[in-house]
Amino acid sequence: FERQQEARLMYLKITDIPEGEPDPAVWKVNFPRQYEAYLKTMRTSEMIQYSRWGRYGGSEAFSKLDKHPNYVRLFAGHPFSVDYREETGHMFTLRDMLASQRLGDQKPGACMACKSSHVPNFVRQYGAETLYKTPVKELVEQHGFKHPVSCADCHNAQTMELQITRVTFAEAMSRRGIDLSTATRQEMRSYVCAQCHSEYYFKGKDRYLTFPWDKGLSVDSIAAYYDAYGFSDWTHAESKAPMVKIQHPEFELWSTGLHARANVSCADCHMPYRSEGGIKVTDHWIRTPLANLTNACLTCHRQSEQEMRERVLQMQDRTYSLLTRAEHAIISAIDGVKAALAAGATDADLKEARRLHRQAQVRWDFISAENSMGFHSSQEAARMLGDAIDYARQAELEAYKVLTRRGMRTQRSSYPINDRNNP
Amino acid sequence: FERQQEARLMYLKITDIPEGEPDPAVWKVNFPRQYEAYLKTMRTSEMIQYSRWGRYGGSEAFSKLDKHPNYVRLFAGHPFSVDYREETGHMFTLRDMLASQRLGDQKPGACMACKSSHVPNFVRQYGAETLYKTPVKELVEQHGFKHPVSCADCHNAQTMELQITRVTFAEAMSRRGIDLSTATRQEMRSYVCAQCHSEYYFKGKDRYLTFPWDKGLSVDSIAAYYDAYGFSDWTHAESKAPMVKIQHPEFELWSTGLHARANVSCADCHMPYRSEGGIKVTDHWIRTPLANLTNACLTCHRQSEQEMRERVLQMQDRTYSLLTRAEHAIISAIDGVKAALAAGATDADLKEARRLHRQAQVRWDFISAENSMGFHSSQEAARMLGDAIDYARQAELEAYKVLTRRGMRTQRSSYPINDRNNP
Amino acid sequence: MTLRSLFGALLIVLPGIVVGLSGYTFYYARGYSYLLDDPQACINCHVMRDNHIAWGVSSHRNVTCNGCHVPHHPITQWYAKAESGIRHSYVFTFDNPQVLRLSPSGERTVEANCIRCHASTLSAVFHREGVRCFDCHRGVGHAF
Numbered sequence: 002f003e004r005q006q007e008a009r010l011m012y013l014k015i016t017d018i019p020e021g022e023p024d025p026a027v028w029k030v031n032f033p034r035q036y037e038a039y040l041k042t043m044r045t046s047e048m049i050q051y052s053r054w055g056r057y058g059g060s061e062a063f064s065k066l067d068k069h070p071n072y073v074r075l076f077a078g079h080p081f082s083v084d085y086r087e088e089t090g091h092m093f094t095l096r097d098m099l100a101s102q103r104l105g106d107q108k109p110g111a112c113m114a115c116k117s118s119h120v121p122n123f124v125r126q127y128g129a130e131t132l133y134k135t136p137v138k139e140l141v142e143q144h145g146f147k148h149p150v151s152c153a154d155c156h157n158a159q160t161m162e163l164q165i166t167r168v169t170f171a172e173a174m175s176r177r178g179i180d181l182s183t184a185t186r187q188e189m190r191s192y193v194c195a196q197c198h199s200e201y202y203f204k205g206k207d208r209y210l211t212f213p214w215d216k217g218l219s220v221d222s223i224a225a226y227y228d229a230y231g232f233s234d235w236t237h238a239e240s241k242a243p244m245v246k247i248q249h250p251e252f253e254l255w256s257t258g259l260h261a262r263a264n265v266s267c268a269d270c271h272m273p274y275r276s277e278g279g280i281k282v283t284d285h286w287i288r289t290p291l292a293n294l295t296n297a298c299l300t301c302h303r304q305s306e307q308e309m310r311e312r313v314l315q316m317q318d319r320t321y322s323l324l325t326r327a328e329h330a331i332i333s334a335i336d337g338v339k340a341a342l343a344a345g346a347t348d349a350d351l352k353e354a355r356r357l358h359r360q361a362q363v364r365w366d367f368i369s370a371e372n373s374m375g376f377h378s379s380q381e382a383a384r385m386l387g388d389a390i391d392y393a394r395q396a397e398l399e400a401y402k403v404l405t406r407r408g409m410r411t412q413r414s415s416y417p418i419n420d421r422n423n424p
Numbered sequence: 425f426e427r428q429q430e431a432r433l434m435y436l437k438i439t440d441i442p443e444g445e446p447d448p449a450v451w452k453v454n455f456p457r458q459y460e461a462y463l464k465t466m467r468t469s470e471m472i473q474y475s476r477w478g479r480y481g482g483s484e485a486f487s488k489l490d491k492h493p494n495y496v497r498l499f500a501g502h503p504f505s506v507d508y509r510e511e512t513g514h515m516f517t518l519r520d521m522l523a524s525q526r527l528g529d530q531k532p533g534a535c536m537a538c539k540s541s542h543v544p545n546f547v548r549q550y551g552a553e554t555l556y557k558t559p560v561k562e563l564v565e566q567h568g569f570k571h572p573v574s575c576a577d578c579h580n581a582q583t584m585e586l587q588i589t590r591v592t593f594a595e596a597m598s599r600r601g602i603d604l605s606t607a608t609r610q611e612m613r614s615y616v617c618a619q620c621h622s623e624y625y626f627k628g629k630d631r632y633l634t635f636p637w638d639k640g641l642s643v644d645s646i647a648a649y650y651d652a653y654g655f656s657d658w659t660h661a662e663s664k665a666p667m668v669k670i671q672h673p674e675f676e677l678w679s680t681g682l683h684a685r686a687n688v689s690c691a692d693c694h695m696p697y698r699s700e701g702g703i704k705v706t707d708h709w710i711r712t713p714l715a716n717l718t719n720a721c722l723t724c725h726r727q728s729e730q731e732m733r734e735r736v737l738q739m740q741d742r743t744y745s746l747l748t749r750a751e752h753a754i755i756s757a758i759d760g761v762k763a764a765l766a767a768g769a770t771d772a773d774l775k776e777a778r779r780l781h782r783q784a785q786v787r788w789d790f791i792s793a794e795n796s797m798g799f800h801s802s803q804e805a806a807r808m809l810g811d812a813i814d815y816a817r818q819a820e821l822e823a824y825k826v827l828t829r830r831g832m833r834t835q836r837s838s839y840p841i842n843d844r845n846n847p
Numbered sequence: 848m849t850l851r852s853l854f855g856a857l858l859i860v861l862p863g864i865v866v867g868l869s870g871y872t873f874y875y876a877r878g879y880s881y882l883l884d885d886p887q888a889c890i891n892c893h894v895m896r897d898n899h900i901a902w903g904v905s906s907h908r909n910v911t912c913n914g915c916h917v918p919h920h921p922i923t924q925w926y927a928k929a930e931s932g933i934r935h936s937y938v939f940t941f942d943n944p945q946v947l948r949l950s951p952s953g954e955r956t957v958e959a960n961c962i963r964c965h966a967s968t969l970s971a972v973f974h975r976e977g978v979r980c981f982d983c984h985r986g987v988g989h990a991f
């Protein structure tokens with residue numbers, strides 16, 4: 002009987018909030034604490050400030066293309082080679098999407114799916130297909146989309162319980178035979194995030210937003226899904242390989258990790274409880290846990306803040322060293338294919354090399370695009386990067402074998418490896 | 425996370441045990457419980473039986489060369505390509521060493537260093553150099569070495585406290601500036617194991633047993649140490665590269681892991697407390713914790729036995745998939761170098777390829793020779809295997825570049841990759 | 848295990864004997880003190896000692912063992928003490944547990960007690976199935 006008494010949420014109900022209300026200011030009236038914390042997601046800590054806590058995250062929308070010049074070549078021919086930034090807080094979801102030079106002002110409505118609290122109502126009214134087809138421009142100018150990710154994206158306005166507002170996630174889960182109506186509250190604390198923090202693609206010419214989970218959530222299952230479906234986002238401008246761009250697979254990587262096994266949810270670390278005057282509230286300032294280790298980690302882990310930070314950084318540094326290795330290996334592979342092309346190799350000659358390039362980059366990108374630099378599943382991240390390196394070097398080898406089989410001559414030496422591990 | 429330990433040891437002292445007493449039966453009189461458990465290390469569980477618990481360990485001394493035919497080529501030219509087995513219990517340390525066909529009956533005394541409880545007394549009397557120089561044959565026949573690893577190797581006979589009996593470890597630690605006299609009891613619970621479960625080499629022509637730790641315990645520091653020292657165990661019979669054989673670096677790998685960070689010792693998992701009639705004793709049946717998960721893990725981890733086993737196997741399976749990848753990559757590298765030699769490449773041409781083969785195999789062997797299949801430090805194990813793969817494929821590439829620079833012709837296609845991850 | 852099931856059978860068939868038997872061991876183990884609230888009562892048994900030491904340095908050293916481990920509900924309270932007491936004496940007689948674990952009922956009891964004392968703190972948040980208070984607050988009762 003304690004449970005019921007507890008399950009009921011006690012708060013001062015001042016106003017009735019209509020279901021799907023996009024404007025957080027309306028919710029504020031009943032829930033000032035959560036609203037004020039939510040506003041803090043606007044705080045952008047510059048790298049200098051963030052670097053007191055970590056190395057790979059933070060809230061500054063710096064350009065990844067400036068930080069990693071190789072990315073321009075790795076994504077050659079894809080919009081991500083034009084504009085690609087570090088992500089920042091929820092308050093900026095809409096603004097940043099609109100501002101991005103990716104697809105300029107030609108963005109399809111599907112881009113809005115994870116960027117605004119107007120989505121739930123719009124989808125209820127017109128259905129998802131319509132949303133995906135309607136240009137972003139039109140959604141803003143004619144349907145008045147103006148709020149970023151906010152209360153309505155995660156909450157039922159009457160009960161305040163968490164709820165799924167994105168059909169994409171519901172569809173993908175049911176294809177996997179998972180019934181969301183039986184989800185526990187603890188599971189919901191990750192599912193609400195998984196609606197957006199997941200790898201996606203646009204299916205067919207109607208750009209139907211879809212999660213590639215039918216074969217499973219591991220990188221290998223997802224790659225196999227795309228291969229079977231014969232899908233590619235773009236053709237690589239240099240190697241001419243058919244490529245897949247991976248985007249923020251936080252949910253997928255987390256699922257393979259120990260915290261998921263231990264039933265630890267996204268919200269446990271990114272929205273830990275705070276006690277305000279002896280009253281517990283969920284911290285709605287969603288951000289890097291490294292800036293909030295005491296609440297995010299120390300209730301479960303009774304080590305020091307210092308120790309927890311060092312653990313995270315050690316795991317991330319290891320991931321980063323492999324990520325860099327894989328990056329160099331893929332660049333070498335691209336150079337190899339180009340050398341073979343220059344020496345007169347045919348498409349038939351290079352079919353295998355290109356297949357391997359695709360396999361390598363999907364795996365590299367899975368960790369590059371994922372936002373925890375491997376922390377969410379440290380060994381699995383290292384494992385797939387090892388696979389990526391193997392595929393990339395084999396792609397380069399295939400290119401050379403083409404040359405040697407023909408006894409062709411080339412002078413180029415391979416990409417210099419500048420890496421702390423290299424003696 | 426240190427466990428509560430009974431402060432002072434209370435027992436019925438029936439006989440006085442002379443310091444360094446090699447015969448465990450003498451210690452038995454005072455400590456029947458520990459003695460009986462110790463005898464159990466003679467139980468060899470066949471793989472069939474062990475497979476109820478795990479996949480990569482166990483106590484059956486099967487031949488690794490039969491299980492992994494590639495090992496014969498990977499160690500071509502080294503005694504390990506002749507006889508190489510899974511290790512078994514402490515009661516067999518002496519028997520198995522004598523029986524091994526490695527070095528036949530030419531084994532130097534250094535081989536005895538970690539195999540018998542006669543060592544502490546012998547070293548006290550004649551010094552370590554003498555031990556290493558005296559042939560094993562002579563130690564057995566003239567000095568009556570007949571007991572395997574036993575009480576005297578770890579315990580002080582008067583106080584029963586743990587003590588370091590192997591100078592090699594003491595020397596290596598002091599070179600690293602670590603003063604063993606200040607070691608905590610918890611540290612000693614790992615140090616006694618580290619005397620033997622560590623990578624070693626024979627220095628100079630007197631075969632002085634040495635641990636390569638001067639630059640640190642990571643695989644990269646150890647490889648750098650051997651490179652600086654210009655050391656090699658043997659020259660690879662096929663690639664002609666100068667190689668290093670790694671042996672059981674349990675202590676080194678564990679040191680890089682989270683349990684070491686959390687101050688969890690070898691004995692905590694391999695010699696957990698058992699309660700016998702309400703009295704807590706240290707379980708001297710040293711073996712795989714997978715056969716003893718309740719005592720080994722559940723005191724610290726609140727999950728079920730089943731869950732803990734699955735965690736271990738998942739981590740080990742990931743490590744194994746990378747280990748296999750690296751194995752194939754190194755075999756390919758060796759084939760590449762052979763192809764280049766066949767096509768007339770010179771030693772000068774192949775210098776870089778051989779350097780890379782050495783770097784790759786040291787890292788692969790670090791996990792192959794380590795006995796937990798990566799569990800002792802799961803992400804670090806995956807990281808170094810990723811590096812190994814990169815070095816190996818680059819070695820193969822170097823071989824091809826030699827050919828292409830000369831416009832040489834070869835028909836061979838590379839080693840087939842049979843691997844679950846390969847779509 | 849077999850002893851356990853055997854004992855289960857006895858429980859049904861020969862309650863008389865069982866009562867007598869547990870009554871004996873119950874006394875033998877100074878079980879009567881189990882009914883007291885004094886934590887000292889719990890460390891009559893060696894197996895309880897680690898918990899007692901750890902409790903002594905925990906944030907809840909001012910809360911007695913029974914404060915968490917016995918239901919604080921007028922009716923169930925004494926029944927539970929009896930049940931747990933019998934379980935204890937039986938265990939003490941036949942079992943030699945390597946690792947102590949809360950029984951499912953033991954878990955429910957503790958969880959209920961967390962909430963009993965902290966209801967006001969929790970009033971503004973949802974309770975969550977699938978996680979227990981002490982999954983996060985590991986070792987509140989015993990700073991392991």
Ligand SMILES: [Ca+2]
Pocket residue numbers: 058059060061087088089
């Ligand atoms: Ca960010």
Ligand SMILES: [Ca+2]
Pocket residue numbers: 481482483484510511512
């Ligand atoms: Ca073994």
